[in-house]
Amino acid sequence: MLRLNVRLKVxxxxxxxxxxxxxxRGNLLSSAxxxxxxxxxxxxxxxxxxxxxxxxxxxxxxxxxTVRVQITEDAQTADFAIVDDNNAADASxxxxxxxxxxxxxxxxxxRGTPVIYLTHDGPADYRIFVRSNNFxxxxxxxxxVGAGISGRPQEAASL
Numbered sequence: 646m647l648r649l650n651v652r653l654k655v656x657x658x659x660x661x662x663x664x665x666x667x668x669x670r671g672n673l674l675s676s677a678x679x680x681x682x683x684x685x686x687x688x689x690x691x692x693x694x695x696x697x698x699x700x701x702x703x704x705x706x707x708x709x710x711t712v713r714v715q716i717t718e719d720a721q722t723a724d725f726a727i728v729d730d731n732n733a734a735d736a737s738x739x740x741x742x743x744x745x746x747x748x749x750x751x752x753x754x755x756r757g758t759p760v761i762y763l764t765h766d767g768p769a770d771y772r773i774f775v776r777s778n779n780f781x782x783x784x785x786x787x788x789x790v791g792a793g794i795s796g797r798p799q800e801a802a803s804l
Contacts, residue, residue: 679784680739681727681792687739688746688792690784697749701759701787709754710762714786715769723774725789748791750783761786 680689691697704710720726739745754760763786775785 679780679788681725681788682739683792685742686744686746686792687742688748688788689739690787691747691749694749694751697747699746699759699791700749700751700755701761701790702751702754703761703763703783703786704754705762707762707764709760711760712771712790713762713764713769714789715767715772716763716765716782717772717774720774723772725771725785726774727780727785728774728776729779746791748787750787759790761790 678690678692680687694700701712707713717723720728751758761783763782771786771789773782773785773789775782777785780788
């Protein structure tokens with residue numbers, strides 16, 4: 646009987662610690678989420694805001710923006726294009742590695758947070774083309790700002 650009580654106490658203390666460890670790593674109920682892989686780096690939308698390396702916010706006011714992202718209708722004019730026709734995101738598209746950056750989309754603007762204004766007209770800091778079942782235009786804009794790919798020739802990336 647004493648042995649059973651000790652085992653139950655150990656089990657009762659280990660289970661909460663395991664759950665906390667999963668929450669801290671951000672892997673509880675993990676599912677595929679928007680990410681882009683460029684060269685040896687990947688940028689992903691953070692599952693949990695406190696897990697993010699960068700927070701971004703969006704605005705409808707161009708004067709309040711610190712970053713302008715133009716949505717283009719032609720992939721050839723974009724700095725970055727995301728095109729897929731698959732209904733399910735590929736969970737292995739972005740391998741987690743030490744260079745992975747997590748981006749969180751915040752509802753509140755904090756000092757130092759890039760504030761993104763989506764537009765269909767120029768000028769813009771970034772130009773993106775998005776035709777995806779897995780990425781919204783906001784997701785793509787947040788990832789491109791997080792990756793900082795403006796001004797580079799269009800890069801090959803995997804989804």
